[in-house]
Amino acid sequence: MHISQQFQRWYSGPPQIKLEYARQLCKIVQENLWLDGKLHDKLLGLKKSCEQLSLQMERMEMGKLCSACATRPDGGCCSAYMADNTDSIQILINLLLEKDISLRDPVDSECCFLGPQGCRFMAKPIFCLNYNCTHIMKRTDPQTMKTLEQHAAAVLGQQTAIESWLLDRLQHLPLQTI
Numbered sequence: 001m002h003i004s005q006q007f008q009r010w011y012s013g014p015p016q017i018k019l020e021y022a023r024q025l026c027k028i029v030q031e032n033l034w035l036d037g038k039l040h041d042k043l044l045g046l047k048k049s050c051e052q053l054s055l056q057m058e059r060m061e062m063g064k065l066c067s068a069c070a071t072r073p074d075g076g077c078c079s080a081y082m083a084d085n086t087d088s089i090q091i092l093i094n095l096l097l098e099k100d101i102s103l104r105d106p107v108d109s110e111c112c113f114l115g116p117q118g119c120r121f122m123a124k125p126i127f128c129l130n131y132n133c134t135h136i137m138k139r140t141d142p143q144t145m146k147t148l149e150q151h152a153a154a155v156l157g158q159q160t161a162i163e164s165w166l167l168d169r170l171q172h173l174p175l176q177t178i
């Protein structure tokens with residue numbers, strides 16, 4: 001298979017398959033790239049930025065807002081079709097960050113990556129990372145929104161850099177079975 005076709009497979013298809021590819025890729029990365037200090041430094045930087053973003057979201061009490069929203073008849077924004085915004089490399093990054101990623105059980109109208117404590121990902125799909133609904137916008141002053149966006153941009157920059165680094169390294173590894 002041509003490598004570009006192989007990359008495309010990790011970015012399409014149902015979330016279950018993307019998760020399966022990510023698990024296989026995780027083994028390959030751990031066997032071949034885990035000793036590369038650059039990867040650890042990059043993951044550590046991303047983790048710190050994700051923690052900063054979470055802190056900002058806590059300060060804004062977004063957890064409470066989203067929980068209340070999710071109990072309304074029309075529900076929150078983490079609906080089943082949103083899971084299509086994931087890809088195998090983004091899921092792989094979460095596995096490398098030692099997040100335990102499993103699918104929602106039972107299958108229902110919610111995103112299959114929504115767990116009892118909220119989204120299972122530390123490194124979220126880009127769409128989810130950048131999404132700020134009208135409920136959030138209406139109750140937040142411009143400076144606080146700007147701070148939130150700066151934290152999200154820091155996460156996105158590092159996440160994208162790790163994705164590029166991984167894709168570049170994976171090109172040189174034997175991936176016939178994935």
Ligand code: SF4
Pocket residue numbers: 065066067069070075076077078132133134135136
């Ligand atoms: S992000 Fe907005 S729409 Fe989504 S659950 Fe939270 S409050 Fe509701």
Ligand code: SF4
Pocket residue numbers: 077078079082083111112113114115118119120121124125128
């Ligand atoms: S934030 Fe997480 S749970 Fe919500 S739609 Fe995105 S991936 Fe799914």
